[in-house]
Amino acid sequence: MTTTFYAPPSSIRGGHVVLPEAEARHAAASLRKTTGDEIVVVDGEGGWHRVRLNHVGREQVVGSIVETKRDVGEPEREVAIGMALLKQRSRFETFVEKAVELGVACLVPLHTERTETDSFRRERVHNVMIAAMKQCGRSRLPALASPQSLSGVWGERRWLICHEQADPERTVTQALHDLPAEAPIGLLVGPEGGFTEQEVNDGRDAGGRVVTLGPRRLRAETAGIVAASAALLMPPPDPAPS
Secondary structure: OOOEEEOOHHHEEOOEEEOOHHHHHHHHHHOOOOOOOEEEEEOEEOEEEEEEEEEEOOOOEEEEEEEEEEOOOOOOOOEEEEEEOOOOHHHHHHHHHHHHHHOOOEEEEEEOOOOOOOOOOHHHHHHHHHHHHHHHOOOEOOEEOOOEEHHHOOOOOEEEEEOOOOOOOOEHHHHHHHOOOOOOEEEEEOOOOOOOHHHHHHHHHOOOEEEEOOOOOOOHHHHHHHHHHHHHHOOOOOOOOO
């Protein structure tokens, strides 16, 4: 299996790729790549490149692009997910990793009434996202919003509010099936204690739909993974006839 590396668009010019320093060290020192070897480079903006290495040094690795594709590994449906920050950072980072692997397009860390921490290490989360993108074969790095309250998310997306006290008949899969194929979807998952009744009511008033993830009590990060899986593994409905 060909190893995938990350290089932002600024590192790709005139048919050549210069790997960032950390990626270059990984290629040269850890994987012992040599001149003439081929690697895959993704730029996080949909570019997938097969690259033949021209120069391999411990501090710099340069290659020539021999093939380019677009949006390799990207899902048909655009899905954003707002996830409450969790007291245990490792659990939040596990959710981030799996959300990227599943194909989420945008991640929104949330401050909610029951959120127990304000800690958010953006650089650390960004690095987790890059590693997950490379590992799973994607070519786009999801957008990472700044932590915000629920009042900041309402807008053009069709938001589904995952809530343990939702009507059992209003499942997330049914709600997704009822949405138009072209609708940009958003999923909202609360912290360890869930959303408050006021937050749910405010979300409903803002146009959100309250849905259930099933009869079992899920950890917050598990709920986020389940919701993302439901949205991204379900084929989008056929477009309405014109």
